[in-house]
Amino acid sequence: MRQVVVVGTGPAGLTAAIYLARANLSPLVIEGNEPGGQLTLTTEVENFPGFPDGIMGPELMENMRKQAEKFGAEFVRGWVQKVDLSGDVFRLQVDGTGELQTKSLIISTGASARMLGIPGETENIGRGVSTCATCDGFFFRGKRIIVVGGGDSAMEEANFLTKFASEVRIVHRRSELRASKIMQDRARNNPNITWSLDCTPIEVISQCSRVTGLKVHHNETGLEEILETDGIFVAIGHKPNTSFLDGQIETDDLGYIVVKPGTTETNIPGVFACGDVQDHKFRQAITAAGSGCMAALECEHYLENSSLHDRSVV
Numbered sequence: 498m499r500q501v502v503v504v505g506t507g508p509a510g511l512t513a514a515i516y517l518a519r520a521n522l523s524p525l526v527i528e529g530n531e532p533g534g535q536l537t538l539t540t541e542v543e544n545f546p547g548f549p550d551g552i553m554g555p556e557l558m559e560n561m562r563k564q565a566e567k568f569g570a571e572f573v574r575g576w577v578q579k580v581d582l583s584g585d586v587f588r589l590q591v592d593g594t595g596e597l598q599t600k601s602l603i604i605s606t607g608a609s610a611r612m613l614g615i616p617g618e619t620e621n622i623g624r625g626v627s628t629c630a631t632c633d634g635f636f637f638r639g640k641r642i643i644v645v646g647g648g649d650s651a652m653e654e655a656n657f658l659t660k661f662a663s664e665v666r667i668v669h670r671r672s673e674l675r676a677s678k679i680m681q682d683r684a685r686n687n688p689n690i691t692w693s694l695d696c697t698p699i700e701v702i703s704q705c706s707r708v709t710g711l712k713v714h715h716n717e718t719g720l721e722e723i724l725e726t727d728g729i730f731v732a733i734g735h736k737p738n739t740s741f742l743d744g745q746i747e748t749d750d751l752g753y754i755v756v757k758p759g760t761t762e763t764n765i766p767g768v769f770a771c772g773d774v775q776d777h778k779f780r781q782a783i784t785a786a787g788s789g790c791m792a793a794l795e796c797e798h799y800l801e802n803s804s805l806h807d808r809s810v811v
Contacts, residue, residue, distance in 0.1 A: 498586070498598050498599070498600070499523075499524075499525050499597065499598065499599040499600070500522045500523065500524070500599070500600055500601065500800060501517055501522050501524045501525075501599060501600065501601045501602070501603065501796055501800070502524070502525045502526075502527065502587075502589065502597060502599040502601075502602055502603070503517070503524050503525070503526045503527065503570075503603045503605060504527045504577055504589075504602070504603070504604050504605065504606055505527070505529065505534070505604065505605035505606040505607060505738075505772065505774070506526060506528045506529070506534065506558070506562065506572075506605075507534025507535065507536065507558075507605060507607050507772055507773070507782075507785060508534065508536065508558075508561065508772065508782045508783075508785040508786040508789065509605040509607075509771040509772025509773070509774075509785040509786060509788055509789035509792070510526060510534075510603070510605035510771075510772065510789060511526075511558070511561040511562055511564075511565055511786075511789070512561070512785075512786040512787075512789030512790050512793070513603050513605060513771060513789040513790070513792045513793040513796075514526045514565035514570040514793075515561070515564050515565045515568060515570070515793075516789075516790055516793030516794065516797075517570070517603075517793045517796065517797065518565055518568035518569040518570040519568045520793070520797050521569070522796075522797065522800070523569055523570070523571065524565075524570050524571070524603075525570075525571050525572075525573065525597070525599070526565065526570055526571065526572045526573070527572075527573055527575055527577060527589075527591060527597075528572055528573065528574045528575070529575075529576055529577075529606070534558070534607050534772075535607065535609075535610070535628075535773075536554035536555070536557060536558050536782055537554055537555045537558055541553060541554075541636075542554050542557055542632070542782065543635065544631075544632065544781075544782075544783070545557060545782055545783060546783065554623075557782075573591070573593075573594055574593070575591040575592050575593045575594045576591065576592050577589055577590070577591055577741050578590045578591065578592055578741065579741065579743070580602075580741065580742060580743070580745065581745075582602070582742075582745045582746070582765050582768060583745075585600075586598050586599070586600065587599050587600075587601075587602050587767070587768070589602075600767065600800060600803065601767045601768070601769070601796050601799055601800055602767065602768045602769070603761075603768075603769045603770075603771065603789075603792045603793070603796055604739075604742075604746075604754065604763075604768065604769070604770045604771075604774055605770070605771050605772040605774060605785075605789060605792070606737075606738040606739065606741075606772075606774050607737075607738055607772055607773045607774055607785075608735040608736060608737040608738060608753070608773040608774060608777070608780070609735065609736050609738060610628035610629075610731065610734075610735050611731075611733045611734045611735060611736055612628075612731060612733075613645065613698055613731055613733070615698055615699055615700055615701060616699075616700045616701065617700050617701030617702060617703055618701050618731070620703075621701050621703050621707075621708050621729075624703070624706055624707055624708060625701075625703065625707050625708025625727065625728045625729060626701060626708060626728075626729050626731065627728065627729070627730050627731070628730070628731050628732070629730075629780070630644075630653075630654035630657045630658050630730055630732075631657065631781065632781070632782075633728075633730075634657060634658050634660070634661045634662075635661060636728075637658070637661050637662050637727060637728045638661045638662070639661075639662070639663050640661075640662055640663060640727035640728060641662065641663060641664045641666075641725065641726045641727050641728075642658050642662040642664065642665050642666070642726060642727065642728045642729075642730060643665075643666045643667075643668055643711050643724060643726045643728070643729045643730070644658065644665060644666070644667050644668070644729075644730045644732055645667075645668050645669070645698055645711075645729065645730070645731050645732060645733065646667075646669065646731070646732035646733045646734075647667075647669035647670075647671060647673075647674040647675045647676060648674075648675045648676050648732070648733070648734065649676045649677055649680045650732045650733075650734060651667060651669070651676065651732035651733070652667075652674075652676045652680040652681060652683065652684040653680065654730055654732045655667050655684055655687075655690055655732075656683055656684055656687055656690070658730065659687055659689040659690060662689075662728075664689065664691065665689055665690050665691070666690070666691045666692070666693055666724065666726070667684065667690060667691070667692050667693070667694075668693045668694075668696050668698060668711065668713060668724070669693075669694050669695075669696070670695070670696065670697040670698070670716070671694070671695060672694050672695040672716075673694075674694075693713065693724065695715065695716045695717055696713040696714065696715055696716065696722075697713060697714045697716060698711055698712070698713050699712050699713060699714050699721070700712040701729060702723055707727075708726065708727065708728060708729055709725065709726070709727075710723040710724055710725045710726055711723070711724045711726055711729055712724075735773070735777065735780070736752065737751065737752045737753045737754070737773070737774050737775075737777070738774060739752050739753070739754060739774060740752075745765070746763050746764060746765060746768060746770075747763065747764040751777060753774065753775055753776070753777050754770040754774055754775040755775070756769075756770055756775050760791070760795060761775070761788055761791045761792040761795055762795060766799070767796075767799055767803075769792040769795055769796050769799075770792070771785065771788035771789045771791065771792040772785040772788055772789060773785060775788070776788065
């Protein structure tokens with residue numbers, strides 16, 4: 498029987514583990530197949546406080562993990578296949594470990610960026626391919642950038658990137674955009690944005706470990722073209738990693754966990770959610786870490802009250 502189990506090891510989960518471990522709660526942290534979350538796919542991180550010269554994403558995550566271990570957090574590698582949140586004790590089925598039982602649970606499984614699934618994309622993440630304009634836009638000052646997508650996120654990222662790039666081109670596989678009218682108008686009225694609509698991306702082109710172009714298929718003519726660029730921002734949405742919960746926790750229409758305003762509390766007492774799995778607005782390492790701190794403090798308070806209640810019943 499565990500006091501608390503943390504599922505996920507991004508900035509949110511690791512921050513929660515640090516606080517819980519320092520509170521002598523000996524948290525068990527379950528690492529998925531990609532320990533460290535999306536930051537392990539990032540090269541240099543320049544906007545995390547305390548690192549004036551920046552820090553590599555994998556190094557930042559490894560440091561946070563070591564800090565949690567130093568205070569007594571325990572880590573196991575595995576994938577949570579099933580959970581039972583119906584009783585006072587929560588049960589988790591973890592491949593390679595078996596059943597775990599815990600009095601409280603912190604979910605920090607994050608959200609995965611939807612990718613195009615084309616050749617050259619995955620191997621160039623961090624080398625010119627990005628899924629976060631706020632994180633990586635600064636590195637493309639004076640460069641040519643392509644934003645792939647047709648929704649509000651793509652329009653927002655394109656507008657943001659014009660602060661840095663010499664040219665921003667929006668590529669979308671349809672002739673019409675899915676973005677709201679106000680977001681479309683902002684993008685269309687921005688003189689630094691050009692358009693390649695009705696174009697399907699088919700390959701990321703790179704040379705010497707850096708992106709040099711995006712090959713597209715013109716749907717109307719059937720012709721192929723390489724659009725020269727220094728960076729490609731994929732903005733086709735994110736998918737929260739909540740499928741393993743099997744509908745036992747309240748989520749919104751997009752699948753993000755719903756928490757009580759101003760807290761990390763879910764609709765099930767003793768279950769808390771932090772990081773990108775409950776945040777589809779900011780999706781930053783620092784905000785995820787902050788919510789991980791909140792989850793740990795609220796979890797600690799929950800366990801203290803549960804202990805007092807158990808003693809009063811006895």
